[in-house]
Amino acid sequence: MKFKGHHIISMTSFSRDMIDSILETAERMEPIALGKQRSDLLSGKVLAVLFFEPSTRTRMSFETAMYRLGGNVLNLGSIDASSIAKGETLADTIRVVDGYADAIVLRHPKEGAARLASEFSTVPILNAGDGAGHHPTQTLLDLYTIKRESHLEGVKIALAGDLKYGRTVHSLCYALSLYGADITLISPMELRMPEEIIKDLEKRGAKVTETDSIEHAINEVDVLYMTRIQKERFLDPTEYEKVANKLKITPELLANVKTELKILHPLPRVNEIHTGVDEMPHACYFRQAFYGVPVRMALLALVLGAME
Ligand code: NCD
Numbered sequence: 001m002k003f004k005g006h007h008i009i010s011m012t013s014f015s016r017d018m019i020d021s022i023l024e025t026a027e028r029m030e031p032i033a034l035g036k037q038r039s040d041l042l043s044g045k046v047l048a049v050l051f052f053e054p055s056t057r058t059r060m061s062f063e064t065a066m067y068r069l070g071g072n073v074l075n076l077g078s079i080d081a082s083s084i085a086k087g088e089t090l091a092d093t094i095r096v097v098d099g100y101a102d103a104i105v106l107r108h109p110k111e112g113a114a115r116l117a118s119e120f121s122t123v124p125i126l127n128a129g130d131g132a133g134h135h136p137t138q139t140l141l142d143l144y145t146i147k148r149e150s151h152l153e154g155v156k157i158a159l160a161g162d163l164k165y166g167r168t169v170h171s172l173c174y175a176l177s178l179y180g181a182d183i184t185l186i187s188p189m190e191l192r193m194p195e196e197i198i199k200d201l202e203k204r205g206a207k208v209t210e211t212d213s214i215e216h217a218i219n220e221v222d223v224l225y226m227t228r229i230q231k232e233r234f235l236d237p238t239e240y241e242k243v244a245n246k247l248k249i250t251p252e253l254l255a256n257v258k259t260e261l262k263i264l265h266p267l268p269r270v271n272e273i274h275t276g277v278d279e280m281p282h283a284c285y286f287r288q289a290f291y292g293v294p295v296r297m298a299l300l301a302l303v304l305g306a307m308e
Pocket of ligand 1 (some may be wrong): 058128138228
């Protein structure tokens with residue numbers, strides 16, 4: 001499958017074959033991601049990393065993915081220390097960085113920023129989150145985690161938390177619809193999944209159910225995907241306070257669920273998963289964060305044309 005030169009903007013343009021091919025490549029990357037094997041696959045290649053919003057996992061796993069494959073990373077660093085502080089537009093920044101790097105990872109607070117960047121870039125743009133829009137590379141590692149820890153085909157999955165502003169769940173549910181998933185959406189009323197996304201999912205053949213109760217759903221599903229309430233997207237802090245503590249997972253709540261239930265979270269968590277859950281067999285979220293490395297190695301090797 002040819003990915004060379006492709007922009008990675010949204011999961012809506014991915015076919016199941018494309019996803020499967022990335023996940024298979026990621027599996028082959030695991031020994032290198034673990035530091036057990038060395039590779040020079042991306043030697044001489046430069047990845048530019050432009051983060052206009054905070055990040056730990058996405059930025060660092062892209063960086064380590066590049067280093068593990070023998071490539072180099074050029075990090076814009078703090079926005080305040082760059083020309084963006086002088087008023088430079090995103091389009092101009094991209095046009096310039098395009099000349100310095102072989103691919104660009106971009107995270108930006110505005111929805112559509114990665115798509116806009118792709119119109120000004122001759123090198124692949126990898127969307128690392130555009131506001132409340134999409135986060136396709138997170139979805140690929142989420143799918144990889146589901147495949148490794150449970151199963152993808154026909155998976156029964158609950159997505160819980162901030163389904164309105166959460167870009168990880170927006171991207172993930174489009175991909176899940178390609179695997180015949182049975183999707184339960186759990187959120188406070190105020191943070192429901194946008195109607196147009198639910199309609200799209202139904203058109204794509206997914207079974208979608210909405211609820212505001214986590215207690216019932218956890219006995220029915222194979223995977224529970226928890227998310228943080230996206231505080232930074234609220235215009236009014238009192239609106240955030242109203243929903244901040246509505247959905248929480250505790251060891252007590254999980255006392256009687258089947259041992260096969262797997263709990264994922266893109267992280268960072270705030271208080272939606274009690275730390276007591278971390279030692280339970282359900283918890284997959286720290287392994288999930290590691291899987292970001294082999295998955296992003298695979299993506300980089302594919303879009304840079306080092307593999308097919
Ligand atoms: C997510 C994001 O940035 O959308 N984090 C991540 O990339 N792992 C989730 C979040 O911030 O809640």
